Amino acid sequence: MCGIVGLFLKNEQLQPELGEHLSRMLATMSARGPDSAGIAIYGAGADDLIKLTLRAADAAVDRDLARRLGAVLKAPVDLVRRSNHVVVTIPREQQAQALAWLREHHPEIHLVSAGSRMEIYKEVGLPERVADQFSLPAMQGTHGIGHTRMATESAVTTNGAHPFSTGADQCLVHNGSLSNHNAVRRGLKREGFVFETENDSEVAAGYLTWRMREGDSLKQALTSSLVALDGFFTFVVGTRDGFAVLRDPIACKPAILAESDDYVAFGSEFRALSALPGIENARVFEPEPATVYAWERR
Structure with a gap:
């Protein structure tokens, strides 16, 4: 299961409301992941x-x-x-x-x-309680991503909660499962990466950080992950200036995007987006398989 949300604000006047909207989106995804939750906020810096x-x-x-x-x-x-x-x-x-x-x-x-610019807060517990614990509704910023976890392959721990960060201002949330993460983890360890959990999502985050460290753009790193990472997945990646979305070639995990003049929003289900201001005027669509969607503030 697991639930993912993301919000990239184009309209600067909405920045004081970022935490409020993300917290509501996160709570809506509780049924997809009641074990733990986390959120990455990109604000002033x-x-x-x-x-x-x-x-x-x-x-x-x-x-x-x-x-x-x-x-x-x-x-x-x-x-x-x-x-x-x-x-x-x-x-x-x-x-x-x-x-x-x-x-x-x-x-x-x-x-x-x-x-x-990035701060990450995550903890075990219902998403709404986690959001309140860190006063997320009061946070301001330009964009953020969040995750609600249903632990099906590893223990319910704070370390195992998403987002995972393996580089400065870089983080990843993931819905799905990778079959070759142990092999990829061994290769990344040889490149100097240290992993704190057995979670395959941490490996995916490390892989993208490694590719960008080697000179790839975010889009190039995500595109190469379609070959390097085997499994079914939806990734939402946060960077200093924006965020990106990628689904595997089969795209069996649910995902929905909405774009308006004010924002770009992502949710595992439309109901996570339904309370956003002006959603009725946004272009709502399902991201295509094996296609990188990215938005950056320049």
């Missing part, structure tokens, strides 16, 4: 800064964490808590140093994502 979204349950360490990390980096550290996640903003060039310090001094803190 600066190219010279990096936002590290961390899962850190103990709020008592926040002030000390910011102070000590700032002393190590010799730079100001901004820290914002949302439930059991925190977003730490630091100079981009000091990301590796910060992560090495965290691994040594706070091994209990888990890196969820990194990016100049």
